[in-house]
Amino acid sequence: MSISNSYDLFLFLKEQNLIDDKYEYWWPNNDAFEILLGAILTQNTKWTNVEMSLENLRVLNINSLEKIANIDLETFIIAITPSGFKNQKSRRLIALAKNIIKDFETFENFCLKVDRTWLLEQKGIGPETADAILCYACRQDYMVVDSYTNKLLKRFGYEFEDYEQLQAWCEFGINENYDKIAKLYNYDISLNKLYARFHGKIIEYMKCNPKG
Missing domain, CATH: 1.10.340.30 (Hypothetical protein; domain 2)
Structure with a gap:
């Protein structure tokens, strides 16, 4: 499988049903x-x-x-x-x-x-x-990226010089396709929540698939 942007990656991960909706932002605590x-x-x-x-x-x-x-x-x-x-x-x-x-x-x-x-x-x-x-x-519009994100994208042939480049790549595809992604949900979903769930999907996927 190949991906051309983070929108493609999001769609791939969404199909995996990785997140328990108990925590709507994925982080295992709502406080x-x-x-x-x-x-x-x-x-x-x-x-x-x-x-x-x-x-x-x-x-x-x-x-x-x-x-x-x-x-x-x-x-x-x-x-x-x-x-x-x-x-x-x-x-x-x-x-x-x-x-x-x-x-x-x-x-x-x-x-x-x-x-x-x-x-x-x-x-x-x-x-x-x-x-x-x-x-x-704080529920602000920032996408968290981490070692899991970096490792997953390396599997798809992407490498980044620093944290900011990796973050910008992840945010860009979501921002450009926000309207398309929002239609996949049966409720109004904010950009902040999309970023949170995207990050969560990446982590849960990598936990289930540590070797690629």
Whole structure:
């Protein structure tokens, strides 16, 4: 099989029925605040480990920027230990919470007004993490790409110099064919949700087909 753009890839993946509609944006959590935490906790670890960390935070009732900004560091380190890099991630999340409060006052305002430039200025947040926060927590029109995306496209003969080129290729075919794709759904689907589901389809496909 050959593909000429990301629209072709999307159609191919959509036929596979890869996503459980329990989570309409694919990310296995619908809580925007936990998505923010999860986007950072999942760096260099498996999602199952992140879920353990998030459950520890739920038990402690750590569910707001203010609580993280003022949490005892050792308590926080112990809670997120399952995610690995516990010292680094705990300090970065505390710093992020404080910066969000300083610049946006509330989490809701952060989701509405934050941009990619601001996120990339935060310690420990690179392009993939920034776009995951923007796409899944803030519901902004950013397509997340990752190692799964890169590996899948290599199977089709595509190689990219950097993250931005890969992202632009994935977004372009969806943008150009948005009206066609929207007709495939029996409800109004936003560009943001298409990006989220496209990313999710790629990951689920690669999990099922690790060797190509």
